[in-house]
Amino acid sequence: MNFLKVTALKDKERFSLVRIFCAFKYAIQGIIHALKVEKNFQIHIVCAIIVCLLSIILNIDKTEWLFIIISIFGVLSLELVNSALERAVDIATQEIEPLAKQAKDLAAAAVLVYATMSVIIGVVILGPKLINLLF
Numbered sequence: 062m063n064f065l066k067v068t069a070l071k072d073k074e075r076f077s078l079v080r081i082f083c084a085f086k087y088a089i090q091g092i093i094h095a096l097k098v099e100k101n102f103q104i105h106i107v108c109a110i111i112v113c114l115l116s117i118i119l120n121i122d123k124t125e126w127l128f129i130i131i132s133i134f135g136v137l138s139l140e141l142v143n144s145a146l147e148r149a150v151d152i153a154t155q156e157i158e159p160l161a162k163q164a165k166d167l168a169a170a171a172v173l174v175y176a177t178m179s180v181i182i183g184v185v186i187l188g189p190k191l192i193n194l195l196f
């Protein structure tokens with residue numbers, strides 16, 4: 062192991078507020094980038110805002126809020142991972158590759174599975190209250 066690698070390793074092990082701040086800054090840059098260019102992420106954000114507004118109007122309780130929050134943040138996180146994986150695959154190959162297709166389809170499937178669960182949670186929590194309000 063050369064000197065630079067040892068120094069980098071030591072630096073990583075050392076508690077550093079600057080390093081934590083930088084990691085936070087890069088993560089925020091990732092979110093801003095996704096907000097600007099990722100259509101699916103933008104759609105999920107709009108859906109999340111609508112669900113939150115409905116939840117406030119329908120006055121859901123604390124436990125219901127926890128389920129809604131876990132659903133929203135879970136979908137958003139998976140969407141970000143999906144976008145990252147798409148980029149990683151695109152860097153790995155520009156060719157049409159069965160493995161590249163599988164990697165992207167599997168990542169998209171992960172979002173779909175979690176989003177389906179989130180819709181079910183939303184319907185179970187908000188559905189009856191919405192029906193009561195409207196009829």
Ligand SMILES: Nc1ncnc2c1ncn2[C@@H]1O[C@H](COP(=O)(O)OP(=O)(O)OP(=O)(O)O)[C@@H](O)[C@H]1O
Nearest residue numbers: 101147154155156157158159161162163165166169
């Ligand atoms: N290199 C590749 N080889 C084979 N199939 C690919 C490859 N790249 C993409 N695909 C297929 O095309 C689909 C769409 O890929 P793309 O990179 O456009 O992502 P996307 O699903 O459009 O994502 P987003 O809309 O979030 O950008 C993938 O799910 C996959 O099935």
